Amino acid sequence: MTPIVTSAVLHFGEMGSRWGFNRTVGQMLALIVLNDEPLAAQEIADALNISRGNTSMGLKELQSWRLIKQQHVPGERKEFFVPAGSIWVLANRVFEERRKREIDPTLTLLRDLMLDDPAHENDAQVQHKLNEIHDLLESVTAWSQELQHLGPEKLNTLMKLGSGVGRILDLKDRVLPTKGESQS
Amino acid sequence: MTPIVTSAVLHFGEMGSRWGFNRTVGQMLALIVLNDEPLAAQEIADALNISRGNTSMGLKELQSWRLIKQQHVPGERKEFFVPAGSIWVLANRVFEERRKREIDPTLTLLRDLMLDDPAHENDAQVQHKLNEIHDLLESVTAWSQELQHLGPEKLNTLMKLGSGVGRILDLKDRVLPTKGESQS
């Protein structure tokens, strides 16, 4: 590994835990993404100086996140690993996987609690707040799925638009006035 | 605590660790948000059955995330705590704080690495990939800040628009054709 690759790998290891996986899994991901050649498990273990067992678990986890895929190289006995897609695809997968882990269970619980009968007077009030949280999380979920379906090019257009989004919204209110609600 | 509040508090405790803070901090946040009355530290410790010391640390952390604020009740000696704002504000704070912890350090590192001289031939190649990651993260950052500045009402309009966003983008390409790039 060149010094640049080493720095990146170490950093992604440290950040890994903040992004939902552990240090070695983060390092492995960085290494696989930055290498042009497919990598074998043993090469990863050697490069990162971690045990072969840990490597195996890490590869399994990265596959469960659908961030890497196996690639069979003809004439070779062992399996090789490559990124599961472009940077854009990988970022999306991380997003989606985290949504599943961080938001979906809460949405389920909130829906259940909203169906419960209020046992005390201020429960109705509590349920109102839970409802508010639910709606917000649901909007975020719907919205992030929407962005994923847009694909990278359109998203890029949208992002380059930046603060123009507000203007576009106004535009839309004028062009399609019957559809949205009539606020501000 | 009524059964509904108890369920919500326990759940937010479990999710807490996925959202960037620990179990008790998650529970404390849920409790404070769902209570209409300001709560004192001792009341929180009693309700959640945790030590007074842990409560103190948790309150400090929630304040560092700017999710709760102290509120002095006249005639009372102790401090009381209330949410720092509406659900919308709180969600935004969590988002922003996580951006600071999860994305900003990586952006800094990537910028530094891109300035390094390529030491080996394929470093140029690696730097290209790092650049791609950098641009993606930067777009996400800029975009999320944009959404925050829109405020809840406009964001809501945008969210209700849902799959209409694609259509609006096309619309914009037709109405303001000189500005964006001319893709697909």
Next chain:
DNA sequence: ATAAACTTTCAGAAACTTCTGAAACTTTAT
């Protein structure tokens, strides 16, 4: 100045997560 009411800090205990390496397993070639 003293005491009462309250908060913060911090050392170490408890709980949890991650990592290793050896043993068990699978696949392929001969």
Next chain:
DNA sequence: ATAAAGTTTCAGAAGTTTCTGAAAGTTTAT
């Protein structure tokens, strides 16, 4: 059938985080 090449699993060691509770600190009232 056997051996060689490779992978997976898992018990326990190492490391990390979280929590408690007692001691130190702060503020306010008298």
